[in-house]
Amino acid sequence: MYAMVCTAPFTLEWQPLHLPPLGPRDVLIHLSQTGICPSDVRVYVGKSSSTKLPKILGHETVGQVVEVGREVVSVKPGQWVVPDGIIKCGCCAACRKARSNKCQRVRYASGAYGQAMIVPETNVYPLHETTPLPAATFTEPLACVLRGERMLRITPGETALIVGCGPIGLLHLQVAKRFGARVLVADLKRDRLDKALSLGADVALDPQRPLREAVLAETDGYGADVAVVAFGSARLVESAAEALAYGGRLNIFAGVHPKDSLSIDPNLIHYNELVITGSADHTPLDYAEALNLIERGLVQVLPLISDVIPLRDLQRGFEIVQAQQGLKVIVEVNPDLVR
Ligand SMILES: [Zn+2]
Ligand SMILES: [Zn+2]
Incomplete structure (x- = not known):
């Protein structure tokens, strides 16, 4: 060996x-x-x-x-x-x-x-x-994703924004769909957006438009109920927070390396009642559930x-x-x- x-x-x-x-x-x-x-x-x-x-x-x-x-x-x-x-x-x-x-x-x-x-x-x-x-x-990456998605407490009919359509974003999108969300996806790469659409994303946002503007255009001016930032960038976290609806929840899923700081207006969080969270790694429960989703074909x-x-x-x-x-x-x- x-x-x-x-x-x-x-x-x-x-x-x-x-x-x-x-x-x-x-x-x-x-x-x-x-x-x-x-x-x-x-x-x-x-x-x-x-x-x-x-x-x-x-x-x-x-x-x-x-x-x-x-x-x-x-x-x-x-x-x-x-x-x-x-x-x-x-x-x-x-x-x-x-x-x-x-x-x-x-x-x-x-x-x-x-x-x-x-x-x-x-x-x-x-x-x-x-x-x-x-x-x-x-199983392992999906276990991490499931943990992050559960924290968002998505209810059917809500709009979810997934920022970053690498393998992790593509898993988030599918779990959010299973929880009943309408899913908007954002990425700079066209082939990644196309892959997201083929896996069930409802809308691929125009990479040329500012994120908030693109999300508002797809939500009757209201914003996304939840957002996941699956690409390690403080700027993307700020943009995603600005694209949230009242009571919006945001998961900073990707670590940001090198270290960086966020600049978010506290009034945005206060007046709009936002919840900003993160998630990392997995528990044995997440692991077993992730494998179950894969084996039942609920996540491709x-x-x-x-x-x-x-x-x-x-x-x-x-x-x-x-x-x-x-x-x-x-x-x-x-x-x-x-x-
Ligand atoms: Zn991993
Ligand atoms: Zn321990």
């Missing part, structure tokens, strides 16, 4: 993979495919201050159980599963307040640009027999895949994501491991 290890910024090395011994409640999974997340690319280009190198990156994955510890009861060797490589402690203050996505003693399994991973049984989510493996790799994920590359070409995959050339890039971690 091997892994592509990020040893320093812009440096990936093909190295033998060493995993810890299997504990009684652990599951050894051979990984099949892993999606590239922009957060992996941020580490690769040296723009993440919180991640220590060397490290095996990658966390959007799917694989097959190979071995289980003697106390494991819920999965067996041979089963296809989605592992969650973020291991929560279960007993810190955040975990006990149902915010395990912010676990204060979190541990990380070895990354998913390695050919195998060990996680506790509690972090293993079995797949239905018919679920396509690449679809299952979207396969059309989001633009490139499939071998693990050895990980650098090229990072470059595609960095340049926003495609949408989701899937890495074949073990090309022989298919079903």
Whole structure:
């Protein structure tokens, strides 16, 4: 077993993979495919201050159980599963307040640009027999999206604005539709807007017009009831806030790097009764619900895949994501491991 290890910024090395011994409640999974997340690319280009190198990156994955510890009861060797490589402690203050996505003693399994991973049984989510493996790799990003969408408390018939139609925005749009919203999408790239329309967006806003003006034109001058900013930009957050209706809710979903500040008139929030929130990461509940949506076909994920590359070409995959050339890039971690 091997892994592509990020040893320093812009440096990936093909190295033998060493995993810890299997504990009684652990599951050894051979990984099949892993999606590239922009957060992996941020580490690769040296723009993440919180991640220590060397490290095996990658966390959007799917694989097959190979071995289980003697106390494991819920999965067996041979089963296809989605592992969650973020291991929560279960007993810190955040975990006990149902915010395990912010676990204060979190541990990380070895990354998913390695050919195998060990996680506790509690972090293993079995797949239905018919679920396509690449679809299952979207469980993690969709879990984050679901968490963010739930915070907006969309009611049927409301208008949702999705700013940014990369893979994450395209997931938000579909979840907002499932919650009953009419969805307006904004992006500068025509091909991304077209993809959003093909996935059910009601209106693609004209990229040439200021966001507020374009939203007002589509809402009888009233504004959007909810907005998600799925592109890391403080300016876009300001524009989205100005496009909200009375009582509008806004989720700052994408991290903003490098650090920046918002300039929003407090009276806009006060008089218009706006709610501005953020969301990050996921809980086990989000994970299970996300996989359920994928397996029931309630969210289309396969059309989001633009490139499939071998693990050895990980650098090229990072470059595609960095340049926003495609949408989701899937890495074949073990090309022989298919079903
Ligand atoms: Zn991710
Ligand atoms: Zn915890």
